[in-house]
Each structure stands twice: as C-alpha cells, then as structure tokens.
Amino acid sequence: MLIDRQPLFLAALGRLLSPPPVRARIQFAYDTEAGLGMAQTGDLHLVFCEVRAGPIPAVEVAARLAERTPKVPLILLGEPDDEQLMASALNTCVAGMFTKDASLDEFLAGVKAVLSGHRAVGSNLMGRVIARLDQNSSPHRRTASQLSVTELDILTMIGEAKSIPAIAASRGISHKTVRNHLANIYRKLDLRSRTEAMLVAARMGLTSG
Numbered sequence: 001m002l003i004d005r006q007p008l009f010l011a012a013l014g015r016l017l018s019p020p021p022v023r024a025r026i027q028f029a030y031d032t033e034a035g036l037g038m039a040q041t042g043d044l045h046l047v048f049c050e051v052r053a054g055p056i057p058a059v060e061v062a063a064r065l066a067e068r069t070p071k072v073p074l075i076l077l078g079e080p081d082d083e084q085l086m087a088s089a090l091n092t093c094v095a096g097m098f099t100k101d102a103s104l105d106e107f108l109a110g111v112k113a114v115l116s117g118h119r120a121v122g123s124n125l126m127g128r129v130i131a132r133l134d135q136n137s138s139p140h141r142r143t144a145s146q147l148s149v150t151e152l153d154i155l156t157m158i159g160e161a162k163s164i165p166a167i168a169a170s171r172g173i174s175h176k177t178v179r180n181h182l183a184n185i186y187r188k189l190d191l192r193s194r195t196e197a198m199l200v201a202a203r204m205g206l207t208s209g
Contacts, residue, residue, distance in 0.1 A: 001027045003035040003061075004050040004077070009100070013048065016104070017111075032056040036064060044072045046115060051078035051086050051097075059092045066093045073114050083125055090195050096120035118161045119195050126199060146188045152206070154181045158194065159201025 004010050010028050017024040024046075029035035032053045039047070047065060049058045062074040073095035078086045086097045096114045098107055102122045110120030147155060150171075157167045168178045182197075191197050201207050 001029060001035055001038065001044055001047045003029045003032055003047065003053050003058075005030060005053060006050075009050075032058065032061050036061060039065065039068075039072065046111070047072055047074045048077055049074055051076045051082050051089070059089050059094060062089075062092060062094045075111070075114055075120070080124065087125055090121075091193050097125055098122035099124050113161060117163065119198070121195060121199070126202065147185060151181055151185050151188075154178065155185055155197060155201050155204075156206040158182070158185075158197045159207035161198065 002010050002013055004013075007030075010030075014026045014028070018026060027038060027044075029038055032049065033056055035047065035049070035053075036056065044065075047061070049061055051058050053061075058074070058076055062076075065072040065074055074093075075096035075098065076086050076089060076094050078097070078099055080099050080101050083099060086099070089097065096110050096119060098110060098120075099122055102110075102124065106123060110122065113120040153171070154167055157170070162170075164175050164178050164182075168175050171178075182194075185191070185197065189197075189200060191200065
C-alpha cells in the first residue's frame with residue numbers, strides 16, 4: 001500500500017513497484033486514516049507512507065501495523081528537507097526510511113531488505129544520523145577498543161544486517177548468548193537501537209558498504 005498526499009508521486013511509485021523485480025499489487029491511499037481502514041480488510045505485505053501524511057502520524061501507523069499478525073512493515077518516505085524529521089523516527093518500529101531522491105538501486109535494495117525482515121535506511125539519512133551520533137557522543141565513546149573481539153565481530157555482523165539466528169549459527173552459540181553480547185555492546189557504546197548499532201558499525205569502518 002502507498003500512502004501519500006501527492007497523486008503524481010503515488011502514480012510514479014506504483015509504476016516503479018509493479019514490474020519485476022518487485023511485482024507488487026498496489027493499493028493507494030491519500031491519507032493515513034484511509035490507509036489504516038484499508039489495512040483492516042486487505043492482505044498487506046508492506047506499506048509506504050509519506051512522513052508528513054495525516055491525520056494519524058506515520059509512526060503511529062507503523063506501530064498499529066506492527067501489532068497485526070503477521071506484522072506489516074512500514075517504510076517512511078520524505079522530501080530531502082524532511083531528513084531530520086525522518087531521523088527522529090529511528091527509535092520507532094518503522095522498518096525503513098528513504099528520501100524521495102534516493103537512487104533507484106538503493107531504494108529497491110532497501111525494499112528487498114525490509115521484506116526480508118531487516119531495517120533499511122537511505123544513505124542520505126544515514127549520513128545525517130551518523131553526524132548526530134557523533135555530536136551527541138563524548139570523544140571516548142563508540143570506539144572499537146571498548147569491545148571484546150567477540151563483541152566486535154558481532155557488531156560487524158549487525159552492520160551487515162545479519163539476523164540474530166544468522167549470527168548465532170555463524171559463531172556456534174545460542175540466540176540468548178548473541179542477545180547478551182548485543183546488550184553489552186549497546187551499554188558500552190551507549191546505543192538505543194539495532195539501527196544505531198548498524199550506523200555506528202559503518203562509522204567505525206566495520207562494514208564494506
């Protein structure tokens with residue numbers, strides 16, 4: 001489902017997502033209230049929502065969709081000057097976020113990642129959030145030397161968008177042990193979410209992307 005106030009953008013995005021490789025069957029809504037109403041009766045796999053759409057805030061729409069069984073992920077879309085507004089949604093259950101000037105390849109890769117159960121953040125937004133993390137950190141924080149070898153390896157895999165089961169399998173440890181390592185990483189680096197951990201991994205140069 002696509003929720004946006006701009007009919008021309010809705011039409012363009014629909015043309016982008018309908019053919020291969022996505023092959024989406026598209027539903028359109030011009031506001032979030034209508035979109036949620038349609039979601040109650042529709043069989044949805046993914047929702048795109050303009051960050052300034054109303055009357056129900058987009059992050060609240062994401063929260064309601066996350067309560068469904070199965071959960072329906074939501075990707076925020078915004079104009080380039082909406083970067084700060086979108087970055088503020090990082091600690092919500094929004095599954096992805098992109099500015100509307102993101103490259104086609106990056107956008108489609110992000111959609112694929114979200115459909116696979118990961119979170120995706122556009123490169124424009126990633127740069128802003130990394131800068132914000134740096135500004136809010138004292139100089140001694142978020143350095144690789146604070147982590148054990150195991151924690152550093154796990155942070156690297158988080159940066160590569162690996163899931164907890166994949167990390168556990170690669171290291172031959174339990175899911176609980178992976179979560180314990182993640183809790184230690186979050187505490188040592190003063191992180192609040194998996195997305196922040198991914199961004200810090202990128203800032204540290206642990207990932208190739």
